[in-house]
Amino acid sequence: PRDISFCTHVVDSRQPLIVKEVSKDPRFKNNPLVQKYGFGFYAGFPLTTSKGHVLGSLCLYDNKPREFSERDIQLLGLFSERAMAHLELCRELERIRVSEARLSGILDMAYEAIISIDDAQQIILFNKGAEQIFGYSQDEAVGQPIDLLLPERFRTLHHSHIAGFAASPGTARPMGDRREICGRRKNGEEFPAEASISKLEVGSEKIFTV
Numbered sequence: 001p002r003d004i005s006f007c008t009h010v011v012d013s014r015q016p017l018i019v020k021e022v023s024k025d026p027r028f029k030n031n032p033l034v035q036k037y038g039f040g041f042y043a044g045f046p047l048t049t050s051k052g053h054v055l056g057s058l059c060l061y062d063n064k065p066r067e068f069s070e071r072d073i074q075l076l077g078l079f080s081e082r083a084m085a086h087l088e089l090c091r092e093l094e095r096i097r098v099s100e101a102r103l104s105g106i107l108d109m110a111y112e113a114i115i116s117i118d119d120a121q122q123i124i125l126f127n128k129g130a131e132q133i134f135g136y137s138q139d140e141a142v143g144q145p146i147d148l149l150l151p152e153r154f155r156t157l158h159h160s161h162i163a164g165f166a167a168s169p170g171t172a173r174p175m176g177d178r179r180e181i182c183g184r185r186k187n188g189e190e191f192p193a194e195a196s197i198s199k200l201e202v203g204s205e206k207i208f209t210v
Helices: 006-013 070-109 128-134 152-167
Strands: 017-019 041-048 054-062 113-115 123-126 174-175 182-183 190-192 195-202 205-209
Touching: 006 017, 006 041, 006 054, 041 070, 054 070, 070 128, 128 182, 152 195, 152 205
Parallel strands: none
Antiparallel strands: 017 041, 041 054, 113 123, 113 205, 174 195, 182 190, 195 205
């Protein structure tokens, strides 16, 4: 029951709970852990998220009474912070994994080629549509320069176009308004193309998606 629960006391009070001799504390004398298993000592510290929510307690227990110094309390607090940080990291990584899986599914349903490149104009994303159009697999394309997909005569102009777009305030624009756009397949075949480009700034880096 919550009214005699050690952990509930920690969660509700949002403070550490140190019971050096449990059998003499009237709050917990009816707790089954005390009656059936002979709890003699309990130390609990709240597990608090970065947003201030208490999810539970990190606790130590012993079957006999014991002392617990201020230094011990500090160490338990530091350990609870480390445990909470790990839990939050796991949750965030899972959220990212689910988000990436959803995005990957959406991208791979598109018939169009969707290709992202970094500041160095190296390919970092290459969807199924791009595989069908260009003939390269994702493993073959990712990490390669965007030149892989361009006829040689267009490469210098393309680099200049990307650099100009990177320096501009705009975040999206069509490509090829005043010039021809051509792609180059894995087998060397060239083909005319229509394309648009968008820009996303992540910290000091820019990511371009075509």
